[in-house]
Amino acid sequence: MTVRKNQASLTADEKRRFVAAVLELKRNGRYDAFVTTHNAFIVGDTDNGERTGHRSPSFLPWHRRFLLEFERALQSVDASVALPYWDWSVDRSPRSSLWAPDFLGGTGRARDGRVSDGPFAAAGGNWPIAVRVDGRTFLRRALGAGVRELPTRAEVDSVLAMPTYDMAPWNSGSDGFRNHLEGWRGVNLHNRVHVWVGGQMATGVSPNDPVFWLHHAYIDKLWAEWQRRHPEAGYLPAAGTPDVVDLHETMKPWNDTAPADLLDHTPHYTFDTA
Amino acid sequence: MPELSRRRALTTAAALAATAAATGTAAAHSANATPSGSPGSPDAFDEVYKGRRIQGRPSSGGGHHGGGHHGGDHHGGGFAVYVDGVELHVMRNADGSWISVISHYAPVPTPRAAARAAVDELQGARLLPFPTN
Numbered sequence: 001m002t003v004r005k006n007q008a009s010l011t012a013d014e015k016r017r018f019v020a021a022v023l024e025l026k027r028n029g030r031y032d033a034f035v036t037t038h039n040a041f042i043v044g045d046t047d048n049g050e051r052t053g054h055r056s057p058s059f060l061p062w063h064r065r066f067l068l069e070f071e072r073a074l075q076s077v078d079a080s081v082a083l084p085y086w087d088w089s090v091d092r093s094p095r096s097s098l099w100a101p102d103f104l105g106g107t108g109r110a111r112d113g114r115v116s117d118g119p120f121a122a123a124g125g126n127w128p129i130a131v132r133v134d135g136r137t138f139l140r141r142a143l144g145a146g147v148r149e150l151p152t153r154a155e156v157d158s159v160l161a162m163p164t165y166d167m168a169p170w171n172s173g174s175d176g177f178r179n180h181l182e183g184w185r186g187v188n189l190h191n192r193v194h195v196w197v198g199g200q201m202a203t204g205v206s207p208n209d210p211v212f213w214l215h216h217a218y219i220d221k222l223w224a225e226w227q228r229r230h231p232e233a234g235y236l237p238a239a240g241t242p243d244v245v246d247l248h249e250t251m252k253p254w255n256d257t258a259p260a261d262l263l264d265h266t267p268h269y270t271f272d273t274a
Numbered sequence: 275m276p277e278l279s280r281r282r283a284l285t286t287a288a289a290l291a292a293t294a295a296a297t298g299t300a301a302a303h304s305a306n307a308t309p310s311g312s313p314g315s316p317d318a319f320d321e322v323y324k325g326r327r328i329q330g331r332p333s334s335g336g337g338h339h340g341g342g343h344h345g346g347d348h349h350g351g352g353f354a355v356y357v358d359g360v361e362l363h364v365m366r367n368a369d370g371s372w373i374s375v376i377s378h379y380a381p382v383p384t385p386r387a388a389a390r391a392a393v394d395e396l397q398g399a400r401l402l403p404f405p406t407n
Contacts, residue, residue, distance in 0.1 A: 047368040133375050135400040173368030194379035204375040
């Protein structure tokens with residue numbers, strides 16, 4: 001059974017195996033297909049039109065399935081690997097071990113944002129940025145430059161306290177848990193972390209930075225925490241909503257899974273802590 | 275990358291042709307206000323920001339994207355933005371704020387602000403045209 005662990009508690013061997021599996025997916029071309037899929041949805045999901053991956057109730061189940069696909073791909077390389085999660089409310093500094101050279105590498109240099117250490121630095125030759133929106137082919141970051149602070153635990157708790165999963169108009173203007181977690185409204189959790197990392201993480205091709213998966217694994221864990229705090233509340237909307245994925249409607253691009261099938265993560269993985 | 279360069283050249287040429295056409299109608303657009311379905315549609319703009327030409331104008335979605343833009347329905351709420359003649363994918367949020375594919379998680383008040391944020395983020399790099407972005 002897959003156990004998703006806090007990245008801060010990984011052993012040196014677990015970090016090494018995770019990095020090696022990610023690099024192998026990059027080498028064999030499977031990694032970039034995930035980047036392409038994400039960008040297609042991010043430019044296609046609109047507030048007044050069809051919306052599936054973002055700015056909509058299915059933001060959470062869509063990313064849960066997307067991460068499952070990626071985790072299964074990693075496990076096809078090394079069956080011992082699970083996605084770690086990054087609790088950015090605790091590990092909130094560029095000096096966190098997450099950004100050390102034995103794991104994701106650090107921030108980018110001032111001149112051009114280029115990441116210069118770690119396994120994903122362009123100089124290593126193992127991490128070409130192929131699916132991109134501009135001419136730059138090297139991984140970039142600017143930790144803490146786009147926004148000074150990562151969300152605090154108190155801010156996370158204020159969002160977890162929201163009793164309703166999502167509300168009409170089911171987009172970036174919504175009140176409720178999903179949109180506050182996504183960050184279009186209120187204290188801003190998920191979106192702000194993308195901006196804090198900077199570089200490709202701030203763009204539509206954000207999965208170019210491997211921290212994308214650790215960020216979303218923690219967003220996914222917060223969904224699970226919210227479910228435990230609000231056992232009476234469920235995914236909304238239930239049915240009949242134009243342009244929006246209802247509880248029992250299947251999601252693109254897989255077309256075989258509905259949010260209802262993804263509400264319980266425990267058939268697929270558990271977390272190291274409750 | 276000859277394929278990409280050729281496509282980029284074609285898109286740029288199309289954008290420049292569209293610029294010539296749009297320049298004549300920009301005043302009419304601002305005076306006439308509101309294209310259907312986008313109340314308070316922003317005004318066209320055209321400026322050099324940090325050494326790069328940024329332009330924005332209402333877009334009917336017809337014609338000037340050439341064959342590059344899948345779907346044909348522009349998600350900027352009927353507004354197109356260009357950096358040095360290359361279209362920057364922008365999107366209007368429900369609250370009227372804007373984002374671009376270069377700065378997708380940080381809404382700003384106007385499409386001009388989104389274009390400037392993109393120039394800041396690009397640090398001189400060229401933008402890749404649709405459908406790449």
